[in-house]
Amino acid sequence: MSRVTEFLFRRKGGKGWHWTDIVTWVWLVVGLFVMFGPAVWLTASSFKSPAALAEFPPTILPYVTQKVTVEGYDKPLDLYTATLEDGSTATLAEVRRIGTVSQMVDPKKPTEIVKVNIAKRAPVREMSFATENYTEPFTHFDFVRYLWNSVFVTVTATLITLVVNSMAAFALSKYEFRGRTFAMLLILATLMVPLSVIMVPLYSIVSALGLFNNLWGVILPTVATPTGVFILRQYMLTIPDELLDAARMDKASEWQIYWRIILPLTAPALAVLAIFSVVWRWNDFLWPLIVLSRKELYTLQVGLSIYSGELNVQWHFILAMTVVTMIPVVLVFLFLQRFITTGIAGTGLK
Amino acid sequence: MADITRQTSESRTSQSLGEAAMMPVRLAMGVIDAPLRWVQKTFGLGGMAAFFLLPNMLIFGIFVLLPFFINFAYSMTGGSALFLSDRTFVGADQYTRLFDCSNYLAPNTCAEDTFWTAVGNTGWFVILQVTLMIAVSLITALILNRNLMARSFWRAVFFFPVLLSPVVVGLIWKWILQRQGLLNFGLYGFGFDPHVWLNDRNWAFAATVGVSIWAHMGFYTLIILAGLQAIPKDLYEAAEMDGTRAMRVFSRITLPLLMPNLLVVIVLVLIRAVQIFDEVYVLTGGGPGTSTLFVTQYIYETGFAAQLRNPGLAAAASILMGLVLVVLTLMQLGLSRSRDKKGARK
Numbered sequence: 001m002s003r004v005t006e007f008l009f010r011r012k013g014g015k016g017w018h019w020t021d022i023v024t025w026v027w028l029v030v031g032l033f034v035m036f037g038p039a040v041w042l043t044a045s046s047f048k049s050p051a052a053l054a055e056f057p058p059t060i061l062p063y064v065t066q067k068v069t070v071e072g073y074d075k076p077l078d079l080y081t082a083t084l085e086d087g088s089t090a091t092l093a094e095v096r097r098i099g100t101v102s103q104m105v106d107p108k109k110p111t112e113i114v115k116v117n118i119a120k121r122a123p124v125r126e127m128s129f130a131t132e133n134y135t136e137p138f139t140h141f142d143f144v145r146y147l148w149n150s151v152f153v154t155v156t157a158t159l160i161t162l163v164v165n166s167m168a169a170f171a172l173s174k175y176e177f178r179g180r181t182f183a184m185l186l187i188l189a190t191l192m193v194p195l196s197v198i199m200v201p202l203y204s205i206v207s208a209l210g211l212f213n214n215l216w217g218v219i220l221p222t223v224a225t226p227t228g229v230f231i232l233r234q235y236m237l238t239i240p241d242e243l244l245d246a247a248r249m250d251k252a253s254e255w256q257i258y259w260r261i262i263l264p265l266t267a268p269a270l271a272v273l274a275i276f277s278v279v280w281r282w283n284d285f286l287w288p289l290i291v292l293s294r295k296e297l298y299t300l301q302v303g304l305s306i307y308s309g310e311l312n313v314q315w316h317f318i319l320a321m322t323v324v325t326m327i328p329v330v331l332v333f334l335f336l337q338r339f340i341t342t343g344i345a346g347t348g349l350k
Numbered sequence: 351m352a353d354i355t356r357q358t359s360e361s362r363t364s365q366s367l368g369e370a371a372m373m374p375v376r377l378a379m380g381v382i383d384a385p386l387r388w389v390q391k392t393f394g395l396g397g398m399a400a401f402f403l404l405p406n407m408l409i410f411g412i413f414v415l416l417p418f419f420i421n422f423a424y425s426m427t428g429g430s431a432l433f434l435s436d437r438t439f440v441g442a443d444q445y446t447r448l449f450d451c452s453n454y455l456a457p458n459t460c461a462e463d464t465f466w467t468a469v470g471n472t473g474w475f476v477i478l479q480v481t482l483m484i485a486v487s488l489i490t491a492l493i494l495n496r497n498l499m500a501r502s503f504w505r506a507v508f509f510f511p512v513l514l515s516p517v518v519v520g521l522i523w524k525w526i527l528q529r530q531g532l533l534n535f536g537l538y539g540f541g542f543d544p545h546v547w548l549n550d551r552n553w554a555f556a557a558t559v560g561v562s563i564w565a566h567m568g569f570y571t572l573i574i575l576a577g578l579q580a581i582p583k584d585l586y587e588a589a590e591m592d593g594t595r596a597m598r599v600f601s602r603i604t605l606p607l608l609m610p611n612l613l614v615v616i617v618l619v620l621i622r623a624v625q626i627f628d629e630v631y632v633l634t635g636g637g638p639g640t641s642t643l644f645v646t647q648y649i650y651e652t653g654f655a656a657q658l659r660n661p662g663l664a665a666a667a668s669i670l671m672g673l674v675l676v677v678l679t680l681m682q683l684g685l686s687r688s689r690d691k692k693g694a695r696k
Contacts, residue, residue, distance in 0.1 A: 020596050024493045028504055031490070034564070035507050038522045039514070041532050045525065056530045057538050168406035175399035183403060190414045192679045196625045196646040197672040200653045200665045201417035201424050204432050209412075224409035254398040255386040259379050283515035285628045286646075290654055301517040305632050308521055315525070322521050329513045337506050340513075344572050 039326065046319035047129040053315055063125040068093050071110045079124040080104065082116045091124060092116070133320035143321060145296055146303040150282060153218050153299055158277040160223040162270055168224075169232035170258050174244060187226045195287055203290055217291040218299070222281065228273050235269035236262060275336050282328055300325045421672075424665035430658065437662070444666035465667060467640045468648040471555070475644060476623045479559045483619050487567045488612070491574035492604070505575070509568035519565045520632025524548065527557055548634055551641040558630045558642050565629060566622070570615050577611030578604070610689035617682040624674055645671050 045053065048062040067076035070093050077093035082104060084090055092104035092114060102121055104114045137143040171177075172184060195202070202221060203212075211217030239262065247257050263270070285301045292298055298306065304325060308318050332340075390398050420434060425444055427437035450461035457466035494505055511519065526532045527547040534544040547553045581604065589599045627646035630636070636643040636651075645667065653664030 018596070020496075024496060024498070027489065027493050028498075028507075031504075032507050035510050035568075038526055038532075038564075039510075042522050042525055054530060056544060057535050058530055058532075164405045164409065167402040171399045171402035175395060175402075177396050177399045183407070186407075186415075187410065190410060192676050193414055193418050193672070194625055194675065196627065196649065197668045197675065198414070198417040198421055199649065200661045200668060201420045202413060203654070204420075204424075204434065204661075205412065205417055207432060220409065221413035224406050224413070229406065253383055253387045254390055254395065255379075255383050258402065279513055283517075285516050285631075286650070290650070301515055304521065305517050308524070308632065309635065318521065319525065322518055326514065326518055329515065329518075333506070333510055333513050337509065338502070341505065341509060341572055344569065 042319060043323050046133055046316075046323045047131070048133075048316065049128075049130045050314075050316045052130075053319075061127055062129055064128045064130075065123040065125055068107050070105060070107050073110070077105075079107075080116075080121040081124055082114070082121040084114070084116070092121075094121075130316065133316045134324070137317050137321055140317075142296055142298070142303070146298050146300045147324070149215060149297060150300040153215055153284075153288075154278055154281040156215075157219045157223055157281045158274055160219065161225060161228055161277045162274060164223055165225065165228035165273070166232050166263060166266060166270065167258065169229050169236055170262050172229070173233045173236040174239075174241070174262070187229050190226050199286070199290060206291060212291060213294050213297055214291075215297060218284070218288045221287065222284065225277075225280075228277070231273050232266060232269050235266055239265050272339055275332060275339055279329060279332060279340075421665050421669060424662055425669050427662045428660075429662070430660060432661065440662065444662045447663065448666055448670070462663070464640060464643065465645075465648055468643045468645045471640075471642065472624065472626070472644045474555075475559060475626060476620060479562055479623050479626075480616065480619045482559065483563050483567060483570060483623075484612070484616055486563060487570040487574055487615070490567065490571045491578055492600075494571065494575055495578040505572070508571050511565045512568040514565065516565070516628030517632050519561060520629045523557065523561045523564075523629075524633050549638055551638055554634050554638060554642050558626070558634060561629055561633060562623075562626060570619060573615050573618075574608070574611065577608050577615075580611075581607045610685070613685045614682060614689060617678055617685060621675060621678045621682065624671065624678070 044060060044062070045058075049064050052059070052062055052064060066079040068079050069076045073095065077095065079091060079093055080102075081089055082092045082102075090106065093107050095103045095105055095113065097103070097118065100118050102116050102118050104116055104121070106112065106114070168187075172180060206212055206217045206221065209217075211220065243261060243265075244257055247261055252260070283301065284299070285305070288299045288302050289305070292302055300321070304318065304321055307314070307321075386398075386401070389401060393400070423434060424437075426439060426441055427434065428440040428443060429437050431437050448462050448465055451466060452459040454460070454466060455470075457463045457470060460466045490508055494501060494508075498504060514522075529544050529546050533547065534542075538544065545553075547557060585603050585607075586599065589603060594602075625646050626644050627650070630642055630644060631647055634642040636647050649664045649668050649671070652667065653659060653661050
C-alpha cells in the first residue's frame with residue numbers, strides 16, 4: 001500500500017511536494033466540481049418529479065414515494081414503513097393524517113385502520129426517473145416548434161456566414177483594388193459597434209424590411225461577422241498566389257477559382273468558423289428576444305427565458321428543456337473542444 | 351477478405367452518396383459561373399473583387415453601419431413612434447433628460463433615476479467583476495501552465511461553461527441559488543438555515559458577479575495561457591538553477607513578460623463587462639428592485655419592453671454606452687499593436 005501511495009505522489013526529479021503543488025491540485029479539484037457540478041446537478045434534478053423538486057433537503061438522485069392502490073380508496077395511497085406499538089415494523093398505506101397521528105391501513109387488510117405517530121413512520125421510496133418531464137413539453141408546449149426554430153436559425157445563419165464571409169475574405173486577401181484598406185478598416189470598425197449599442201435603430205430597420213416577427217430578421221443581422229472575415233482572411237493569405245495564376249492559365253474563371261481552389265483549401269478555417277457560428281447562433285438571446293414576439297417563432301433560448309420568468313414556474317419542465325438546450329453545446333464540447341480552444345488561443349477572438 | 355471487399359464497397363457507396371448530395375450544389379455553381387464569366391469579361395478583376403465583397407458589405411451596411419448612423423438621429427427625436435420619419439425632432443432634449451441630475455451619486459435626485467441606478471450598478475459590477483475575473487483567470491492559467499498530468503483535460507474543465515448559452519447559465523444558477531437549491535443544501539449540512547439568495551439585494555448582486563465569472567473565465571484563461579506559453583522556457587530554467595523562490599519567479603519573470611498580454615485581456619474583460627445583460631436578465635431580471643439593473647437592460651427596457659417605450663431616450667443612452675466602448679476598444683487596439691511590436695523586436 002505504501003508503495004502505491006509513494007508511486008502516486010512521486011514527483012519528477014525525486015523532489016518532494018512544494019506548496020505550489022498542493023495549491024495546484026486543490027484548485028484543479030475544486031475547479032472540477034465548480035465547473036461541472038452545476039450542470040450535473042441541473043441534469044440530475046431534471047429527472048425528478050415536481051414533488052421531489054420541492055423537497056428540502058434535496059436528494060441527489062430522483063426518488064419518489066411509492067404509492068399503492070387500496071381497495072375502498074379512490075386515490076393511490078402513499079406507502080410507509082411504520083414502527084408499530086409492539087416494536088415490529090410493517091409496510092402500511094397512509095389514509096389521512098390528523099395532527100401528529102397518521103391513520104394507516106395494511107394494503108392486504110384494507111378495512112382495519114392502524115394509528116401511528118408520524119415520527120414513527122418513514123416513506124417507502126424508490127428511484128424513479130421522471131421522463132415525463134422530457135416527453136410532456138413536446139406535447140404541452142410548442143417545444144418542438146422552438147427546437148425547430150433554433151435549428152433553422154443556427155443552420156441557415158451558419159451556411160450564409162460561411163459563404164458571405166469566405167467571399168469577402170477571398171476578395172480582401174487575393175485581389176489588389178482601390179479601397180481595400182478602407183473595406184478592411186470598415187469591417188474592423190464594426191467590432192466597436194456591438195448589438196447593445198445599435199439595437200434601437202436596428203429594430204426599426206428590421207421592421208421596415210418586414211422582418212419583425214420573422215426568423216430571417218434574427219438571421220440576417222448576424223451573418224456578416226468581422227471575426228469570420230478575419231479568421232478566413234488570415235488563412236487565405238497563406239495560400240500561394242501561384243496556384244491561382246496556374247488556374248487562370250487553364251482558363252478557370254474567378255468564380256471557379258474561389259469555388260474549386262480557395263474553398264477546399266480553406267476547409268480547416270471554415271470548419272473553425274462553422275463551429276463558432278453554430279455555438280453563437282444557438283446561444284443568441286437578446287436579439288431574438290427583441291425581434292420575435294409571437295410565441296410560435298420563439299427560439300429555444302427565448303422560449304426558455306419566457307417560461308422561466310412566469311409567475312408559476314414549472315421547474316420540472318424548465319429543467320428538462322434546459323438540458324435539451326444544452327445537448328448540442330455539450331456535444332460540441334466533447335468532440336470539437338480542441339478546435340475551439342486552439343482557435344481562441346490563435347486569434348484571441350470569441 | 352470478404353470483410354475488406356464489403357467495407358470498400360460500402361465506402362464507395364457512401365462516397366457516391368456524398369457526391370449525389372453535392373450534385374445540386376455543383377449544378378448551381380455551374381449555373382452561376384456563366385453570368386459571372388460575363389461580369390469578369392466586362393468589369394475585369396476589380397469587378398470580380400467588388401462582386402465577392404458585395405454580399406458582406408451589403409449586410410454590414412444595412413445591419414451595422416446604417417443603424418450606427420441613424421442612432422444619432424434617433425437620439426434627437428422624441429415620442430414613441432418606431433420609424434424615424436414619424437418622429438419629432440427634439441434636439442438634445444433626451445441627453446439633457448439623462449443628465450438632469452442634482453447629484454450623480456444619488457440616483458433618486460435625477461430625472462431618469464433608473465438610468466443612473468443602472469450606471470452605478472454597472473460601475474460597481476465592472477470594478478468587481480474585472481478584478482476578480484483577471485485574478486481567477488490568471489491563477490488558473492498559471493496552474494494550467496505547470497507540468498501537469500492530463501493538461502488538456504483540465505483546460506477543458508475550465509472551458510466548459512464558456513460554451514453554454516447565457517440563458518442556460520442563468521437558469522442553472524437560478525436553480526442552484528433558489529430556496530431548495532444546492533447551495534442551501536450544502537450550507538444546511540453545516541447547520542445554516544436556508545436563504546433565498548436572489549431575493550437579497552447584496553447577495554443577488556454578488557451572484558451576478560460570480561455567475562458571470564464562472565461563465566466566462568475559461569475563455570480568458572485560454573488567452574492568458576497562450577501568453578504564458580510564449581514566455582521563453584530558458585528564463586525559468588535559469589531561475590531554477592539560481593534557486594529562485596516561486597513568488598519571485600512570478601513577480602520578476604512571469605508578470606513583466608505577461609503584462610502586454612494581460613493588459614489586452616483586461617480591456618477585453620472591461621468591454622464585455624460594460625455590456626453585461628443576458629445571464630443577469632435570466633438570473634435576476636434586474637431585481638430585487640433595481641439592485642442588479644445594468645445599462646444594457648435599461649436600454650432594452652426603455653426602448654422595447656416598457657409600457658411607455660421611448661426609443662429616443664434608449665438611443666441616447668446607447669450612444670453614451672457606445673462612447674465608453676469606443677474608448678475602450680481604441681485602448682485595446684493600441685495595446686495589442688504595442689504588444690505585437692514588442693513581440694517583433696524580440
